[in-house]
Amino acid sequence: MTQDELKALVGQAALAHLPEGAIVGVGTGSTVNHFIDALATVKHRIKGAVSSSVRSTERLQAHGIQVFEADSVERLAVYVDGADEIDARGYMIKGGGAALTREKIVADLADRFVCIADESKLVDVLGRFPLPVEVIGMATAQLVRRFAAIGGRAVIRAGVTTDNGHPILDVFGLQIHEPLVMETEINMWPGVVTCGIFARHKASVCLLGTAAGVKTLEF
Numbered sequence: 001m002t003q004d005e006l007k008a009l010v011g012q013a014a015l016a017h018l019p020e021g022a023i024v025g026v027g028t029g030s031t032v033n034h035f036i037d038a039l040a041t042v043k044h045r046i047k048g049a050v051s052s053s054v055r056s057t058e059r060l061q062a063h064g065i066q067v068f069e070a071d072s073v074e075r076l077a078v079y080v081d082g083a084d085e086i087d088a089r090g091y092m093i094k095g096g097g098a099a100l101t102r103e104k105i106v107a108d109l110a111d112r113f114v115c116i117a118d119e120s121k122l123v124d125v126l127g128r129f130p131l132p133v134e135v136i137g138m139a140t141a142q143l144v145r146r147f148a149a150i151g152g153r154a155v156i157r158a159g160v161t162t163d164n165g166h167p168i169l170d171v172f173g174l175q176i177h178e179p180l181v182m183e184t185e186i187n188m189w190p191g192v193v194t195c196g197i198f199a200r201h202k203a204s205v206c207l208l209g210t211a212a213g214v215k216t217l218e219f
Helices: 003-017 030-045 054-062 100-109 137-149 179-187
Strands: 023-026 048-051 076-081 110-118 131-135 153-156 168-172 192-195 205-210 213-218
Touching: 003 030, 003 076, 003 110, 003 205, 003 213, 023 030, 023 100, 030 054, 030 076, 030 110, 048 054, 048 100, 076 100, 100 110, 100 131, 100 192, 131 137, 137 153, 137 168, 179 192
Parallel strands: 023 048, 023 076, 076 110, 110 205
Antiparallel strands: 131 168, 131 192, 153 168, 205 213
8 A cells, every 4th residue: 555545544544433423623734634534524423623723724624524713612532633753652743744733732622632644653762753843933043052952953944834923943863762751841941832742642542554454552
């Protein structure tokens, strides 16, 4: 199977994790696009969605799925999103699609995080994929120095601002053995909006697309 076919496979498999009549939390990215397209085939079974990005909102609405604002919802039963990397404990790196802050906000509303990914995203140690960090522009230079001090090479993602209007630093060269510790530390640095380590909001389950079909990892 191609990588795109694997993404479609897990997008379809995620439908089995949606409670009847629920408002569904929906992430961002190419794998999630397949999930949204699959969701459109059963939209009569759900009440609507809370979206983590303008792009996902537009795709959901194009399919006739009602999109609720996050601040109008007290809780979600499930949040479905992809990952740039995921390890055997369910910790993830996210933010390749520049929606990491809003993804964390929607994930925080949900009782369960269903990660959908192809098998190339499963790693032993997080950090092969550069760590995205949404930052306040005036803090960029000092944050580049802070990452250098812990062995990371931070580069501004050219031509990209988030839906919140902020730049993103992509940090290369980190090996993240303790995701929760590093997430907590980086998020305390002045000028960081949030980093793309999802440890506090880790996956509850990962639907992993493989050549043999969908493999379910529970955490």
